Amino acid sequence: MTTGLPVPLPRLATGLLLLLSVQPWAESGKVLVLPTDGSHWLSMREVVRELHARGHQVVVLTLEVNTHIKEEDFFTLTTFAVAWTQDEFNRLVLGHTQLFFETGHFLKRFSRSVEILKNMSLVVQRSCVGLLHNETLIRHLNATSFDLVLTDPVYLCGAVLAKYLSIPAVFFLRYIPCDLDFKGTQCPNPYSYVPKFLTTNSDHMTFLQRVKNMLYPLALSYICHTVSAPYASLASELFQREVSVVDILSHASVWLFRGDFVMDYPRPIMPNMVFIGGVNCANRKPLSQEFEAYINASGEHGVVIFSLGSMVSEIPEKKAMEIADALGKIPQTVLWRYTGTRPSNLANNTILVKWLPQNDLLGHPKTRAFITHSGSHGIYEGICNGVPMVMMPLFGDQMDNAKRMETKGAGITLNVLEMTSEDLENALKAVINDKSYKENIMRLSSLHKDRPVEPLDLAVFWVEFVMRHKGAPHLRPAAHRAAGLGNGFLSVEGRMPLSTPVLEPAYPFMT
Template identity: 40%
Template sequence: MVGWIYQQTLISLAILLFTLSNKVHGGKILVYPLDGSHWVNMKFIIEALYSKGHDITVVRASNSWYIKENSHLYNSITIPNTGGFDENFFGEFILSKYLKIQREGRNSFWTQITLQSLVSKSFYEFHKNMAEVISRLLDDDQLMRSLQDAKFDLVLTDPSVAVGTILARRLGLPLVHNVRWTIQGEAHMILAPTPLSYVPFTASELTDKMSFPQRIFNIIAYFMGNYNMACMTESHYKAVVWHHFGPDVDYDTFFREADIWLMRTDFVFDFPRPTMPNMVYVSGFQCRPAQPLPPDLERFVQSSGEHGVIMMTLGTLLARLPEDIADEIAATFALLPQKVIWRYTGPTPSTLGNNTLLVDWIPQNDLLGHPKTRVFVAHGGTNGVQEAIYHGVPLVGLPLVLDQPDNLSKLKARGAATVVNIVTMDRGVFREALEAVLYEPSYTENIQRLSALHRDQPMKPLDKAVFWIEFVMRHKGARHLRTESYKMSWVVYHSVDVIGTLLACVLLVALVSLCVMRWVCHKVFCKRKVKTE
């Protein structure tokens, strides 16, 4: 017994020494995240890096929604901020304005124009605020000196805002993007070749099998979407870059020269398309095996018997709905034999049935992984869609805004989801969608096939993300994986200058040949004429 205790003590000391050794030799990482659901997945990477002994510093805004100032995982630098990305912004934006316009217009053409104008205006102001944040950072000489003196090994950032990317350039540090979106649009379309004949523009809700009219629409959507993104972001960030780096600097290259792009997608979820050597696919890195539910929730789930459970949540941004929509949803749930767990913080719907449990918070990953969960009613955020794929649970989608309709359209194209318009929906339409997913086996079969494909990888996505971050630290970047395309203008990238030169040469040769032929013909004709005379 004494020997066994002595042996276990030695093992514990060895583990402790190994852990301390890791912490001593760990790298120093500066993180600029985006709040909300983006922070949820960034935090998973931070936790994994912390467990490997890395020293992490997070730059956060004073009015951060999810990003806490005090954490055992990281040190924090808090900067003043009065606007931006918080619950009030999205609650006001989606609930009070976006849904109201949709319901009044009922999806007419002018309604779509009005909605797009609302989105553009809201995010124009959001990016204006982010540009002011980066200006305050760069103008704070004391803070910049402290960041330089800290000797960070790299910057890890979410390029949905430009703050972390511009900060990395100012500090001269290697850059890793935790990315699906940048301020210019979907990441693939910024960095990788994009043949619009089979690569659908992100907001188009098309597939990679497009008819001729769809290809026309795809090209129009691509150029209009890029123009709209530029209108929302370019003037703000370009002014900052010109002021701090000079007027000859193209701020787009700040993004394209990132060493590694940790892509929060993969080709189980997305359609196949060209990619780049420094794009690393880590879709679903936040997913994990289900843990036991809290006892009271487990009792409710088990009470569902053979019928199982329906889970509904509209993500971090929308925990309440207009009362009449909530009543329709509750009335539909009351008609079903399944038990329902619904994350909802609004007034209790008057039509709420005994089979429905309203909760303020839901253990989404654990409930999706429970064997009694039959259907996931969701808004179509990236995190929720990926967790549904991981656990093999089909969806009924209620998309609201941003990338949600496109995310759900991809699963619908694969037969793993059905989509309902939350604005025009009534209990009949909603019930029909729920019963289709509940009782038509193809939905479950298709999502489970996607789940099997997603899980069949040589390396867990989170481990892959950590490996490539450490790779960048070990080698001071990953420049050998970057193409020279990010330095090229549009004319050079598409070889417009080469094509123009070759066409000019062909035209010149043709013109000279024509002149020579005319001269020869003229000489021959004149000679014959003289002989005739």
């Protein structure tokens, strides 16, 4: 008989988790996916690919008019009709991206931003109404007997559908504006050290920053209500009872967040919240001959990778020329993903390309810096590959992402509207020549990679977990049943003697 030393429980648990994460589930499951279009789809797509590789049947349900979600061989694509054309949708998206470079009074730009956001929200809300009132499609989805709905709750329609079909749901997201991710999970959300959306605060705030942290959500509440309230009304109509947005979100069995505490600040979490990190880093491929030639020709100085994401196709001429001027003053070769008009002052060291394999290029040892709009995909690719960044955030969470990386000493943030050619030149020279930026990003890279389970495997593990157990009610806090009372408050009937001390909730001003 063979004997051995006893295995410590923590190591055994880790080993079992690793085994489950790499072994296909014994039974093939049926997964219905409702993604959010745009860059959000790019990470979810990797999870869908891996689910297919493990033998699951995956159906992706989306609008027939979209920008990124196209038919592929690892899922079945089902689309539903919408009341607009691809050209109309493209014009709406273009109007949104043009705002990134508009100058003028803040209130005027803010007002136009709100108007465009409302128009875009109205478009997707109407599509959801059309989907949920499509009796033929709903009957088909019911008959298919899906085991799970995987959805990004930024597009709330997927969450409504999962609740309507009574199917367990897994949410896959970066986060939801207006603190809806905190509310939907009943997670504590202290103003004193958890920075709010768009504040660009860190977790170490001054008194005034804490005041800002409290006021920003109040200022955004109107926009949040405009975007989310129609889904609550639709759900109330379907269920024939009052349903709130929090009710819709609380249906999720597990929340998979495309982030971790290497990038984000430490904060409270609930048992059904899993921070998986960057799922899009691992899939690195060899470079094509074209890009390999660009890098080889760069000599000892190496290359700089420049991309402002898939939504930005063109930059105003004056700003493009300022950028081109700065790029021409560094010794590195610059690979700039840009489809707009070629700047007349473009230097010989700058190569314009319509597309570039961003993660593959960032992984090359001769890549010296990354100019990025600070989307979460790009930030994590920079972290995974250990490349210091110059960040030009344009909208949404990009400002907060940039602040996090700057706070950690891994890059420099520039205001794309206000920066000069000299500002960009100096920022590039700093992150390339000051060794601290490289050291800091390498430290973050090491922390992100030092994990028992890879991000993609962890995401798929939890999807399969919910399918195996038909939900995860044991991870659901009792706070959901007492949501109407508010977190941290007691519901007590009776009289309290005047002499009894009253404990007040901690306000954001308290240290």
